[in-house]
Amino acid sequence: MADKLHTSAHPVVAPPGSSRSRRFFSGPAPWLIPSILVLLIVSLYPLIFAVFNSFRFYNLGVSVEPGGFVGFANYARALGDPDFLGAIVNTLTFCIVVTAVEMVLGVALALLLRERLVGVGVARAILIMPVAIAPAIAGLTFRSMYTSGTGLVPAVMEKLGIHVPEAGILGDPASAMPALMITDIWQWTPFVALIALAALQGVPQDVVEAARVDGAGGFRILSSITLPMIGTALATVALLRFIQSFNVFDIIYVQTRGGPGGSTTTVGFEIFMAGLNSYNIGFASALTMLASIIVGVFINVYFVVSNRKGRTRNV
Numbered sequence: 001m002a003d004k005l006h007t008s009a010h011p012v013v014a015p016p017g018s019s020r021s022r023r024f025f026s027g028p029a030p031w032l033i034p035s036i037l038v039l040l041i042v043s044l045y046p047l048i049f050a051v052f053n054s055f056r057f058y059n060l061g062v063s064v065e066p067g068g069f070v071g072f073a074n075y076a077r078a079l080g081d082p083d084f085l086g087a088i089v090n091t092l093t094f095c096i097v098v099t100a101v102e103m104v105l106g107v108a109l110a111l112l113l114r115e116r117l118v119g120v121g122v123a124r125a126i127l128i129m130p131v132a133i134a135p136a137i138a139g140l141t142f143r144s145m146y147t148s149g150t151g152l153v154p155a156v157m158e159k160l161g162i163h164v165p166e167a168g169i170l171g172d173p174a175s176a177m178p179a180l181m182i183t184d185i186w187q188w189t190p191f192v193a194l195i196a197l198a199a200l201q202g203v204p205q206d207v208v209e210a211a212r213v214d215g216a217g218g219f220r221i222l223s224s225i226t227l228p229m230i231g232t233a234l235a236t237v238a239l240l241r242f243i244q245s246f247n248v249f250d251i252i253y254v255q256t257r258g259g260p261g262g263s264t265t266t267v268g269f270e271i272f273m274a275g276l277n278s279y280n281i282g283f284a285s286a287l288t289m290l291a292s293i294i295v296g297v298f299i300n301v302y303f304v305v306s307n308r309k310g311r312t313r314n315v
Helices: 002-009 018-026 029-053 073-079 082-114 120-127 135-146 152-159 173-200 205-213 218-229 231-246 250-255 267-277 281-314
Strands: none
Touching: 029 281, 073 082, 073 281, 082 120, 082 173, 082 231, 082 267, 082 281, 120 173, 135 152, 135 173, 135 250, 173 231, 173 250, 205 218, 218 231, 231 281, 250 267, 267 281
C-alpha cells in the first residue's frame, strides 16, 4: 500500500522535449524531409558551382579543365563591360514596364470577371490558356505576327495609318523592345488577373455594402477598400512577375537574339551568350552572381517596405 502511495505521489515525468519529438515524428515532417533534402541538393549544388567558378578562369574554348583562381577579375570585367551594363538597363526597363502594365490590366480584368456577366465562366477558362503556352511558342507566334508583308500586326498598322519600320517591327531598335513587351504582357496578364480575382473573392462584401450605404462611390470603394484589402496579394504577384521577367530569355532568343544592335539584349541572354556561345563558364558564373545580387536587392527592398507598412498599420 505504501509503495502504491509512494508511486502515485511521485508521477513519472517525461524527459524534456520528448513530447515535442513525438509530435514532430507523428506529423507530416518526416514525409517532407526527403523532398526537402532533394530540393536543397538540387538548388545548392548549382549555386555553389556558380559561386566557385566565378572566381576562376574557366573557358571551355581554352581548356576543358578549370584554370586557376583569378579573384574578382571576372566581376571586374563584368562591371566594366558596356554590353552587360546595357543589358542590365534593358532588363530593368523590360521588368518595370511589363510588371506595371500586367498589374494594371490584370486587376482590371479581375474586376470585370468578378461581375456576373454572360459568358464570364467561359472567359475565365479561356483566360488561363496563354499562361499554359510555352514562352518560346508564344515568342514564335508573335514573331510571325510581326513579320512584314505577311504578319497581322504590320497589316493592321498600315490600315490604321501607323508607320511600319522599314527594317520590320523586330528589326528596328525603337520598336523591337516594345514588341517583346507586348508578347510578355499578352502571356502573363492572365496570370495576374487570376491571382487578383482569387484575392477579390476574399474581400468581405458586408464592408463594401456598408461603404455604399455611407455614400461611397465605386471609385472610392475600389481605392479605399478593395485595393488595400488585396494589396498583399498584389504586391506578392508583382514581385513574382518582376523576378520572372528579370530572367526573360525564351522570347528574346526566338524573336530578336538580342538585336538589333543589342537593343533587346537582357541579362539572361547575355549570360547565355557568355556561357553557351563563348564557353566562358567563369565569366558567365560571375554574371549570374551579379544578376542574383540585383534580384536579391529588389526582394529585400520589398520585404523592408512590407514590414514597415505592417508596423504602421499595427500602430
